[in-house]
Amino acid sequence: MTKLIIQIPCLNEAATLPATLADLPRSVPGIDVIETLVVDDGSRDGTSDVARACGVDHVVRLRRNKGLAAAFVAGIDASLKQGADFIVNTDADNQYSAADIPRLLQPLLDGEADIVIGDRNVAELGHMSRRKRQLQRLGSWVVRQVSNTTVPDTTSGFRAYTRDAALRMTIVSEFSYTLESIIQAGKKRMAIAHVPVATNPRTRESRLFDSIFSYIKRSSATIVRIYAMYEPLKVFTYIGLTVFGAGLLLSLRFVYSYFTEVTFGARFLQSLIFAAVLMIVGFQVILIGLLADVISANRKLLEDLVYRIRSLELPGARPDEHAAPPAPAARTAGRPERRWDR
Numbered sequence: 001m002t003k004l005i006i007q008i009p010c011l012n013e014a015a016t017l018p019a020t021l022a023d024l025p026r027s028v029p030g031i032d033v034i035e036t037l038v039v040d041d042g043s044r045d046g047t048s049d050v051a052r053a054c055g056v057d058h059v060v061r062l063r064r065n066k067g068l069a070a071a072f073v074a075g076i077d078a079s080l081k082q083g084a085d086f087i088v089n090t091d092a093d094n095q096y097s098a099a100d101i102p103r104l105l106q107p108l109l110d111g112e113a114d115i116v117i118g119d120r121n122v123a124e125l126g127h128m129s130r131r132k133r134q135l136q137r138l139g140s141w142v143v144r145q146v147s148n149t150t151v152p153d154t155t156s157g158f159r160a161y162t163r164d165a166a167l168r169m170t171i172v173s174e175f176s177y178t179l180e181s182i183i184q185a186g187k188k189r190m191a192i193a194h195v196p197v198a199t200n201p202r203t204r205e206s207r208l209f210d211s212i213f214s215y216i217k218r219s220s221a222t223i224v225r226i227y228a229m230y231e232p233l234k235v236f237t238y239i240g241l242t243v244f245g246a247g248l249l250l251s252l253r254f255v256y257s258y259f260t261e262v263t264f265g266a267r268f269l270q271s272l273i274f275a276a277v278l279m280i281v282g283f284q285v286i287l288i289g290l291l292a293d294v295i296s297a298n299r300k301l302l303e304d305l306v307y308r309i310r311s312l313e314l315p316g317a318r319p320d321e322h323a324a325p326p327a328p329a330a331r332t333a334g335r336p337e338r339r340w341d342r
Helices: 017-023 047-053 068-081 098-109 130-147 163-167 178-187 212-230 232-260 269-313 328-332
Strands: 003-010 033-041 058-062 086-089 115-119 159-162 192-196
Touching (some): 003 017, 017 047, 017 098, 212 232
Antiparallel strands (some): 115 159
16 A cells, blocks of 8 residues: 655644644545654644644654754654655645645656655745845755756755655755755755645744845855765865965966066065965865765765665665565565654
């Protein structure tokens, strides 16, 4: 049986959660079982109690607020433990139209993609200011360049994953999962699709960031950090060559002055020393890039090892094509449904 789990990270969403849950589809073509999972990220307004009262199948409660990225990862982990074949992530403020979940899942059901991201068509969003729309488009363009993907709305939280794609997810950021997961998926050569989705009227302001400057700063840091993790040699080589080139230009200036000026004195010796320092530092940065590239290769091996361990440990996991098939009893054993807090 094909199981879909719709996960909803929440932080003090007792007021909006019932409407979000009420709009979720009860059936989707190609899906046999649909379950809901709420991740309560340390809420203080009784969000978990509201979720249980609304008939949510699974509730994961974090004892303190850990942030959106941690809540997302906790939801993915819990969904995999419950044997989900597909996972849909949506927001608790009912921003996204739940009627588009079948459209979001269709590329996965057709075997055309590993991840599908809902495109809100930011240019037409009336509740978003012009400045925010421009910054969002710029940010999405940057993410597309560093991830080699074509996702037009990289900050959309309305997305669907296959089980295999979720097993390969390794989020390290503490801010948000949206940008990091796309860059990771692009570097891991996953198939990423996007479909147009509708949005509902806004019910509240965003709680992810305090100001636009704060969001830009933290998002930029996330992009640079994750890109450097997967392309360290390229990043450090660019930096090293820039520093080395600056030193080379200063040294050429010294050589030109040495051969052209009749009364050449010691006034360019400081430039020569500074040029030598820059060239040495640039060369060292390139060497650091070589070392980081070796570390990055080890990281890829560790990610593959973690993926294989999680595939074997979690119930309902699909065995690797090189692994031995499971025993007949293991294939027919049922999985009891559970409900828990943590």
